[in-house]
Amino acid sequence: MYAPDVDSSWISGIQNHATARAAKGLYDRIRTRWQPGTVLPSDRELAVELGVPTHAVFRGRQHLETRGYLVRRKVLAPGALHPHDIALDAYVRDRISTGHYAPGSALPTGILGADFTLSPGEVRRACRRLVADGALHLADGPYGRGLYVTTDRQEAPC
Numbered sequence: 001m002y003a004p005d006v007d008s009s010w011i012s013g014i015q016n017h018a019t020a021r022a023a024k025g026l027y028d029r030i031r032t033r034w035q036p037g038t039v040l041p042s043d044r045e046l047a048v049e050l051g052v053p054t055h056a057v058f059r060g061r062q063h064l065e066t067r068g069y070l071v072r073r074k075v076l077a078p079g080a081l082h083p084h085d086i087a088l089d090a091y092v093r094d095r096i097s098t099g100h101y102a103p104g105s106a107l108p109t110g111i112l113g114a115d116f117t118l119s120p121g122e123v124r125r126a127c128r129r130l131v132a133d134g135a136l137h138l139a140d141g142p143y144g145r146g147l148y149v150t151t152d153r154q155e156a157p158c
Helices: 009-013 017-032 043-050 054-066 083-097 109-116 120-132
Strands: 136-141 144-149
Touching: 009 017, 017 043, 017 054, 043 054, 054 120, 083 109, 083 120, 109 120, 120 136, 120 144
Parallel strands: none
Antiparallel strands: 136 144
16 A cells, blocks of 8 residues: 655645545545556546546646646656656756755745746645755745755765
8 A cells, every 4th residue: 555654734725625625535545545657537537436526636636746646647656756857856956066056055946947837836846855865955044934955965965
C-alpha cells in the first residue's frame, strides 16, 4: 500500500466544497489504493464514485497535480520530480553550484516562475526536492519570508 508522508492540510484551504471533497477523495485513494504509475479512472467515473460533479474532480486533480501527487492522470512516486519541475530543479542546482545564487541569497521565485511558465504553487512544488536536499531552506530573511540558498555548502549537495 502506498502511503506518502505528507501534510494534507492544504485541502481545507480549497474554497469550493465539491472541489475540496473531490481533492480529499483523490488524495485518500493515492495514499491507500493507487500505486505510483496508476492511471486514474475518467473524471466521470470518479465523479460518480465520489458523489461530486465532474468539474469538481477536474479541479481536484489540478490541485493534486500542482502539489506533485499526479501528472497527466498518473500517480507520481513519493519524491519523484514532476516532469514540469525537472528543468527548474536542474537550473537552480546549476546556478547554486556555479555561485550565481550565492549562499544566503533569496531565490527569485517570481522570476523563475515566469521564466519556466510555472504558477507560484508549481514553483513551490519544484523547489521541494531542493529544500529536502538542503540546497535551499525556507526562512524569514532580509527580503521577507521565502526560499534562501543554504549557507553551509557542505550540507547542500548540488
